[in-house]
Amino acid sequence: MPTISLSDLKRKDLFQQKGYIADSWVDSVSGEVFEVRNPATLDIIATLPEMGAADTEHAVAAAFEAFKTYKKTSARQRARWLRRWNDLCHEHLDDLALIITLENGKPLSEAKAEAVYAASFLEWFAGEAERVHGEVVPPANLNHRILTIKEPLGVAACLAPWNFPIAMITRKVGAALAAGCTTVWKPAGETPLSTLALATLAHEAGFPKGSINVITTLNRIAEVGEALCLSKAVRKLSFTGSTRIGKLLVKQCASNLKKLSLELGGNSPFIVFDDANLETATNACLLAKFRNSGQTCVSANRIFVQRGIYDRFADALVEKIKAMKVGNGTDGSVSIGPLTHERAVEKALSHIDDAKSQGASVLLGGAACSPDDLPGYFIQPTVLSGMPMESIITVEESFAPIVALYRFETEEEVLEKANDCDVGLGSFIMTESLSRSFRVAESLEVGMVGVNVGILSACESPFGGVKESGYGREGGRHGIDEYLTVKSILINVVS
Ligand SMILES: NC(=O)c1ccc[n+]([C@@H]2O[C@H](COP(=O)([O-])OP(=O)(O)OC[C@H]3O[C@@H](n4cnc5c(N)ncnc54)[C@H](O)[C@@H]3O)[C@@H](O)[C@H]2O)c1
Ligand SMILES: O=CCCC(=O)O
Numbered sequence: 014m015p016t017i018s019l020s021d022l023k024r025k026d027l028f029q030q031k032g033y034i035a036d037s038w039v040d041s042v043s044g045e046v047f048e049v050r051n052p053a054t055l056d057i058i059a060t061l062p063e064m065g066a067a068d069t070e071h072a073v074a075a076a077f078e079a080f081k082t083y084k085k086t087s088a089r090q091r092a093r094w095l096r097r098w099n100d101l102c103h104e105h106l107d108d109l110a111l112i113i114t115l116e117n118g119k120p121l122s123e124a125k126a127e128a129v130y131a132a133s134f135l136e137w138f139a140g141e142a143e144r145v146h147g148e149v150v151p152p153a154n155l156n157h158r159i160l161t162i163k164e165p166l167g168v169a170a171c172l173a174p175w176n177f178p179i180a181m182i183t184r185k186v187g188a189a190l191a192a193g194c195t196t197v198w199k200p201a202g203e204t205p206l207s208t209l210a211l212a213t214l215a216h217e218a219g220f221p222k223g224s225i226n227v228i229t230t231l232n233r234i235a236e237v238g239e240a241l242c243l244s245k246a247v248r249k250l251s252f253t254g255s256t257r258i259g260k261l262l263v264k265q266c267a268s269n270l271k272k273l274s275l276e277l278g279g280n281s282p283f284i285v286f287d288d289a290n291l292e293t294a295t296n297a298c299l300l301a302k303f304r305n306s307g308q309t310c311v312s313a314n315r316i317f318v319q320r321g322i323y324d325r326f327a328d329a330l331v332e333k334i335k336a337m338k339v340g341n342g343t344d345g346s347v348s349i350g351p352l353t354h355e356r357a358v359e360k361a362l363s364h365i366d367d368a369k370s371q372g373a374s375v376l377l378g379g380a381a382c383s384p385d386d387l388p389g390y391f392i393q394p395t396v397l398s399g400m401p402m403e404s405i406i407t408v409e410e411s412f413a414p415i416v417a418l419y420r421f422e423t424e425e426e427v428l429e430k431a432n433d434c435d436v437g438l439g440s441f442i443m444t445e446s447l448s449r450s451f452r453v454a455e456s457l458e459v460g461m462v463g464v465n466v467g468i469l470s471a472c473e474s475p476f477g478g479v480k481e482s483g484y485g486r487e488g489g490r491h492g493i494d495e496y497l498t499v500k501s502i503l504i505n506v507v508s
Contacts (some may be wrong), residue, residue, distance in 0.1 A: 017343040019115060022108045027210040033227040034063050035075035036216065042067040047205060047231040052351040053116040053341040053389040055400040059116075059206055065233045069197070069240040072226035076168040077246040077471060079223025084165050086195045086221075088142040091191055095139035098218035101167075102132035105214065109179065112207040114342040117178060118350040118389070119305050121342055131179040131211070133472040134187040141493045142191035150501070155440060158504045163497040165193030166272060167248035170241040172262075174254045175201035175353050176308045176412075179211050184476070184487045185274075186225070187253045192496035194249065195224045197241065201254075202231025203353055242266045249496055252276070253310070256436065256481050274485030276310065276477055279438030280410050282431035284311035284453065286424070287321035289443035293465050295329045298416070300467025301441055303321030303337065303394065306349055307414040308357065309459065310482075311439030311469060314410045317419045317427045327398065327418055331377050334394050334416070340384040349414055351389040357358045358390045364406040365395060368417070373400035376418075402430065410436075424453065432458045438478035439469055458488075 019028050032040035041062035049059040062068070102109065109131075110124035150159040171185035178200055186196045200208035205227075208257070212227050230237045238258075241247055242265030251274040252262055259277040266273055283301055285294045301313035318326050342350035352358050358381060365379055378393030398418040400406065406417045421427040431440065437459040444450055444464070454462040458479035463469030470476055475489030485495050 015417065017111065019112070022111060023411050024105055024108050027105065027108050027112065027213055028059075028206065029209040029213060030059050030061055032064055032068065032072075033209065033212045033225070034068070034072045035226065036222040037485050039068075039425055041065065042071075047118055047202060049203070051115050051389070052353050053343075055388050056222075061205055061229045063233055064228045064230045065236045066240040069228055070244070072197045072228050073168060073241070073244050073246050075223040075226050076197050079221060080165075080167055080195045083195050083221055083224050086193070088145065088191075089370060091193065092139040092142040093144065093186060094219050095191060098215050098220075099132045099135035101214040101218055102128060102135065102211070105210075109207060109210055112210050113178060113204075115348070117175060117353050118342050120347050120350050123305060124342065127177055127180050130470075130472070131183040134180070134183040136491060137472040137488065138187035138191035141490070142187070144419045145192065145493060145497065155203050156505055156507045158506055159501060161499050161501045164500055166199065166496055166498055167194060168246050169194040169496055170197045170199065170247045172199045172238070172241070172250070172254065173201060173208065174250040175203040176305055176310070178204035178207045181253045182208055184492070186369065187313050188487070188492040189249070189496045190220065190224065192493050194496045195248070196226065198225070198227045199237060200227070200229065201239065202229070202234060205229045221470040230270040237338065238262065239265055239451065242271065243268060245269050247271060251485070251495065252447045256483075260482055272495075274487065275483030276485070276487060277438075277481065277483040278355055278410055278436055279310045279312070279436050279478065279482055280314045280408070280436050281311050281459075282442065282457070283316045283441040284427055284431065284443065284448065285316070285318040285322060285326055286442070286446070287319045288424045288445045288449075288463070289322060289324060290445060291322065294326060294443035295333055297441065297443060297465060297467035298330055298507040299333055299337075299464070302416055303349055303414055304468065306352055308353060308412050312410065312412070313441055315407055315419060315431070316416055317421050317430065319427075320420055320422055323418075327376065327396070330416065331396055334377060334396065337394060339382065339391055339394065341387060349394055349474075351387075351391045352413060355389070355390055357412060360394055361392050361415060364409070364411045364413070365397065367405045368397050368400040371400050371404045373397045373404070402433070408434075422483075424449070428453065428456050432456075434458075435480055436478065436482040437480040438482035439463065441467070441469070441483060
C-alpha cells in the first residue's frame with residue numbers, strides 16, 4: 014500500500030516547524046527542540062522549538078501590545094476575519110486532515126470531520142461577535158440611568174489537548190477573537206502541527222499582528238503552564254485536558270484571580286433501556302465509544318444495559334466491532350487508529366488487567382496489537398462484561414477503545430450508579446420513550462445529555478461539565494461570555 018506523508022500536502026507552507034509570535038515564525042530562546050512522532054509508525058515527522066518561560070513571556074507581551082488596538086476593532090471586522098478563516102479551513106480541509114492523522118493517529122475520515130467541526134466554531138463565533146449586547150437597567154432612583162456594556166477581558170491563553178488538536182483550539186480562540194481578546198495558543202506537545210497550520214490560515218485571513226501567538230513545547234509544559242498562569246497580563250485561561258492538570262492550573266491562577274474555563278475529564282454513562290431501538294443503540298455506542306479510538310472527553314465509559322436487552326445488545330455490538338479495522342489512519346479502510354501516546358496504551362492495558370482480576374469476562378480483544386506489523390500504540394478493540402463497580406475502568410475514564418458493559422434492572426438503580434461519580438461531563442440515553450428521555454436527562458448529574466445519538470457536540474450547543482469535569486461553557490450562545498466582562502455605567506441625570 015502506498016504510504017501517505019507530509020510530502021502529499023497540497024499547500025506545503027501549512028507544515029511549519031516553528032513557534033509563531035507577533036506575525037513571525039520563531040525558534041525557542043534556548044535553541045532546544047522536541048520531536049513529533051506519528052503514533053502509528055513511530056516515525057519522527059517534525060522537530061519543533063522547545064519553548065519555555067522566556068518564549069511564553071515574549072508571546073504574552075505580543076498579545077498584550079496587540080490588545081490595545083484589537084479591542085477597538087469593530088465586531089463586524091472581527092466577524093469578517095473569522096469568516097475568511099473558516100473559508101480557508103474549508104479550502105484546505107484535506108491538508109488539515111492529513112496533518113491531524115499523521116500526528117494524532119485518527120483515521121483520515123475522522124480527521125476531516127474534525128477539521129469541519131473546528132471550522133464550524135469560526136463561523137459560529139463570527140455570528141456571535143455581532144450579538145454581544147449590553148442592557149438598560151430599570152433604576153430604583155429615578156435620577157439615575159443605568160446601562161451595561163460588555164468588554165473583552167484582555168489576553169486569553171488557550172491550552173488545547175492532543176485528542177482534538179484543532180477543534181479544541183477554535184472552540185476557544187474563535188470565541189476569544191470574536192469577543193475582542195488577543196490570544197496565546199498552547200497546543201499539546203504531541204499534536205502541534207495542525208495547530209500551526211491553523212495559525213498559518215489565520216494569518217492569511219488577516220488577523221492583526223500579535224492577536225494570535227503559538228507556543229510549542231513538550232517537555233517544558235509545566236514551565237510554560239506556570240508562566241501563563243502567573244502572568245498578570247493574561248486575564249483569561251481556558252484549558253481542555255485532565256482533571257489532575259485542571260486542578261493544578263486553578264491553584265496557579267489563584268495568585269492573580271485569573272478567569273478560568275476548564276473542560277476536564279469525564280466518565281460518560283451510556284444507558285440502554287429495554288425499549289431502545291437495538292440498531293440505533295448499537296450504532297450510537299460505536300460512535301460514542303470508538304470516535305478517536307475512545308480518546309474523547311465525552312466517550313461512553315460505563316455502558317449500562319437493562320436486563321431485557323443486555324444479551325442482544327452485547328451480541329450485536331460485538332459483531333459490529335469485529336467488522337471494524339484497526340490500523341494506520343492514513344489507510345482509507347481503517348476505522349480505529351492507534352492511541353496517541355505510549356502512556357495511553359499502558360493505562361488501557363492496566364484497566365483491562367484490573368477488570369479481569371476482578372472477574373470480568375473478555376468478550377472481544379483485550380491486548381495490545383500490531384496491525385500490518387506497525388510498531389505504534391495500538392490496542393485491540395475490547396469488550397468487557399461483569400466487572401464490579403469498584404474496578405478502575407468504572408471509576409476512571411479509560412480513554413481507549415474499551416467497551417465496559419454493566420447490567421441493570423431499574424431506572425432508579427441506573428441513575429444512582431450513573432451519578433455515583435466525581436465527574437459529570439457527557440452522558441447518553443437510548444430509549445424510545447419521550448417521557449423517560451426527559452426524566453432521565455433531568456436526573457443525570459452532567460453538563461450534556463445525548464438521546465439516541467453517539468455524538469452530542471455541535472458548535473451551536475454549549476459544551477461543558479459539572480463536578481470535577483470543570484466549569485465554564487464553550488460553543489453555543491454562552492461560549493463568548495467566557496471572554497467578556499460586564500461593565501455597568503450609572504449616570505446621574507439631575508441637572
Ligand atoms: N478533556 C479532554 O479532552 C482530555 C484531553 C486529554 C487528556 N484527558 C484525560 O487525561 C488523561 C491523561 O492524558 P495525558 O497523559 O495527556 O494527561 P496529562 O494530565 O499529562 O496532560 C493533559 C494535558 O495537559 C497538558 N499539561 C500537562 N501538564 C501541564 C501543566 N503543568 N500546565 C499546563 N498544561 C499541562 C498536556 O499538554 C495535556 O494536553 C486521559 O487519559 C484523559 O482521561 C482529557
Ligand atoms: O474531547 C473533547 C471534545 C470532544 C467534542 O467536542 O465532541
